[in-house]
Amino acid sequence: MLFVAKNVLILFAMIFIAYFAGIRKIVTENGIKDFSNFLVRVTMPLTIVHTLIKPYDAKLIANGLKSFAGSFLMLCIMAGVAIFFVRKSKIPMNKQGLWMFVLTFSNNGFLGMPLMMALYGSEGLFYMTLANLAQNILIFTLGLRMINRGFRPVDNMGLKSVLLNNINIAVVIGLFLFFSQIQVPEVITGVLGYIANMNTPLSMVVVGLSLSKYNVKDMFTDRDSYILSAVRQLIYPLIAYFILKVTGYGAGTLVPAILLFTIVLPAPALASVLSEQCDTNPKFAAQCIFITTLASMLAVPLVGGLLV
Template sequence: MFQILLQQMLTMLTLAIFGFALIKSKTLDSEGTRQISTILTMYVMPAAMIASFHTDFDLSRLKLFGWAAIAAFLTVLSRIFLNYFIFDKNDRIAKYSVTFPNSGFFGIPIVTALIGIEGVFFMTAFIMVTNVMQWTYGQTLISGNRHSMSIKKLFLNPAMIGATIGLFLFITQIALPPFIWKAVDSIAALNTSLAMIVIGSYLANSNFKEIFTSRPAYKAATMRLLITPLLAFIIIKLLPINNAEVELVLTIASVAPAAANTAILGRLFGGDYKYGARIVVLTSLISILTIPFMIQFAQFIYAL
């Protein structure tokens, strides 16, 4: 598994470098990056979620989906609790970056490489829960205003729509024509390439001196990539999941770098979005090294 993980991380790094080169060569500009990000978020990631539900109905699998959602909720709560003691009251961006991982951009490609698209079934449970928490607790955290929560975005964001459609098709077993599923699979296959090109564009537009000399960003990165995953491993171990596939998917979701929304929501709701962008880029770079080792360590803990 370590070799497969390392190969996948190197592949993702190469794609990120490609995205970096596209920006530096002016083949791609900021508007093009924004459009790719929109396509990825609005259509490609939801398509990957829907594709993961293209399987025969299995009640035991649906129960495991529920346990994955419970694990995700407990994991987020543990981070919120830990952040209270680690970060200053006003360091809202750091708290957000530690609480919410980039389980879509980073998690889905790794799960697909290790397990296949069917593994995204359980990643969808994690993404659904974190989306709900992002648009409630997360938005309130960054804005500092409890009344800023958007109920509309809570239910009508692309991840929730994709997950709802997928769950509906899985439970009802409505037979769609094969050409539709093939089209959905083809769109879903774009996820890894587009996600890493976007990450590469973040790198190209970043000030590396500011990224690598920011001590607060390193503190947030240590919490996001090393400390909070350990808490997640303990939670996963204690829950009665007893399924290696689900445990691996939840582990991958837990070791991912900071969510891109750390910068995006920071800009929308008055947070220090430049600081957020530094954390996103820093954790994305370091995670290429930490993810393979952390997943191997998690497997050791689960085997105890």
């Protein structure tokens, strides 16, 4: 647990540094967008490709498929629970969709991938990448319907646009290199290695800068965001831990850790992005992201303790 807590503390220290740089306007809002675009379109994809330039390992593929399947099934169950809970509760209609969305999906991209890289190396990053692929498919199909609950429907982005993003294309390229065992020139692997070393700190910087855009006082005014965080980052992980222990799913591998960390991570930045695009209560989306991100500073090390 000490190892996990130390690494998580380092990661969140970087978030705080970036946060204060943001509120001091050392980095402008345009700069935040540029950092984010560079991370998503360049650094993350190349890091994934670099991760998969390695000797063929059948166990890695088998466990990767377990991570994908386990994540997909887990998200479907969480979505079912969220939909049932929201329908039976007295949550205002203009919040119901975001309740469902935040209770189901996690920040696998900006936080999950670099966290797994820091804790478990390239193997952890590979498994989280496949888990994130499962989440992306569901976010832009089921997730869009959730976000728009109670509002006018918008056109779905379509499965093609979901799958053909830089992250998933990088997975395909990386898997091709992994299965074909093509010898990549040392100069290229060297460049990819340096870029991969940037991925984790840059991800934390983007998270911190993104949080700095919000008015802190406004972020603490909605009680619903606290309840959401408690359910998502306390109750869900304990139930999932019990189920994984009883079923033995992925026992002896990193898969259970990937699934547990996926659950405890904060609400994804996409909650705010999609809410802005669809005009469906973006302020509440921002509050959920802010509160769950703060809560994850305590929840993530605790989950790490369960895995010891």
